[in-house]
Amino acid sequence: MSIEVPQEDLCSIERLNHDQSAAFRCIMNTIDRRESGVFFVDGPGGAGKTFLYRAIIADLRSKGHIVLVTASSGIAATLLPGGRTAHSRFKIPINAEPSSTCNTSKQSDLAKLIRQTTAIIWDEAPMTNKETMKSLDRTLRDILENNNPFGGKVMVMGGDFRQVLPVVPKGSKSQMISASIVKSHLWAFTKILHLRQNMRSLNDRDFAEYLMRIGDGIEPTICEDLVQIEVGMAIPWEGEASLHKLIEETFPNLQSHGWDASYMVERAILTPKNHDVQQLNDIVINQFPGDERILASFDEVEGDTNNLYQQEYLNSISTGGLPPHMLKVKKSAPLMLLRNIDPKAGLCNGTRLLCRGTFQNMLDKKSFSASDKTFIRKQFPVRLSFALTINK
The missing domain is CATH 3.40.50.300 (P-loop containing nucleotide triphosphate hydrolases)
Incomplete structure (x- = not known):
């Protein structure tokens, strides 16, 4: 009330x-x-x-x-x-x-x-x-x-x-x-x-109708049910150079927009797979201005007193809902929250944030179970969000 x-x-x-x-x-x-x-x-x-x-x-x-x-x-x-x-x-x-x-x-x-x-x-x-x-x-x-x-x-x-x-x-x-x-x-x-x-899409009716045809499954397809993307919307694939061209198209003049929140909130690269998200975020953060800070997680398996699991293996585990082992951040880089911390204040799983600084003593853990073992990663519950999955 x-x-x-x-x-x-x-x-x-x-x-x-x-x-x-x-x-x-x-x-x-x-x-x-x-x-x-x-x-x-x-x-x-x-x-x-x-x-x-x-x-x-x-x-x-x-x-x-x-x-x-x-x-x-x-x-x-x-x-x-x-x-x-x-x-x-x-x-x-x-x-x-x-x-x-x-x-x-x-x-x-x-x-x-x-x-x-x-x-x-x-x-x-x-x-x-x-x-x-x-x-x-x-x-x-x-x-x-x-x-x-x-x-x-x-x-x-x-x-x-x-x-x-x-x-x-x-x-x-x-x-x-x-x-x-x-x-x-x-x-x-x-x-x-x-x-x-x-x-x-009132000002672009053709594009709205194109999206509806794809969503309804009636857009003509080519081999293996692939949809033909219109020429003006596509960047031809020419190896890794095309990734850099995509980044430049999405984040033009990135070096001069380090603290520009309005610039960051209007753009992101979408892709279906977390592997591609990680690859794109790694490329963009290296181009982003400012000094980098690398925050490493502490990983363990609950009850593993005999150290059966090597740290290198635990560090290599990467799933969609888990923050990365090596989190590379820079001031004003866009981040995505990976858990619901305060929904009333808008801090939800999926909220995009700008990094204003890093502090060593603010950690959280994200856990998941594999068979009868529970894997625990102590890490800031965030990922870079220059790129993100379509589900997010």
Whole structure:
């Protein structure tokens, strides 16, 4: 109730386009009639999903209603007022099973809050495993003693199935689709609300249509299902020299923009694989002005009293969610946070930061398990972010 409603969000209701306005009315009419309902706002990136969410949130909160605003990722959550990750808000198990429930008792403060809640918003829902969604559904039905989907609450999900689906480690395409929320029994109760107008690409309609054809799988392909990139968008591959040309195109006059935050926030190189991210970041940081500082991690295996694992091997371990063993930084270099430290302040897994200095005594650890052993790396929970993966 203490969350302030931005005036610009209230005014945005009058600026909704046709599709947004239709979706807004459909959701608000369900709430006004005190009915239950499950909605999915479907639209490509740039279609104005966040704009619509903020209008709904502002309208409800201005009338004294409680709205729980969540997203599948920390970065998406920071774009919405009072946003939290769904796992954090509802205490959803990290690895949800077919019979999992959230770690929330019927007598808890969270349960009391849920009972008073008018609507729940969950952005980037297609990234979520269907078992995660079912865990929340099972919990809400129990807390609210209501057997309707999500305990009879109005649930507004949204996202774009053309983007990132649930991650299934080493999974096939069919396994990722099987883990998607469209394969959940809850999908049969969901009303789809389409946003078709790309608000970001109003001045380049051809490019917007090109992206949609790729996302819908109807763009003509060449051998091995490759999509032909338009000539004006591509740099011909001529070995490593092409990487340097790509860097120069993305970060022109890098030497003279050492402390320019506006310059850094507007650009990054995207690539599918962490290996390529590391390679590109290594090249760019060497070109970046200023004195470098190399921060080495301390790696160990929990309970390895006999030193069965050599330090060289432990230092060589590199996974997507782990900071590197040798972290090379310079003042004003862009970094990416690798864990949720303070979501309310915008410090989430995926937040991009500028390095203002380094201090030896501020360390954190990031752990993961391999078979029955736990690997521990003590290191600043950041990576360079001149380049980053498309999932981030």
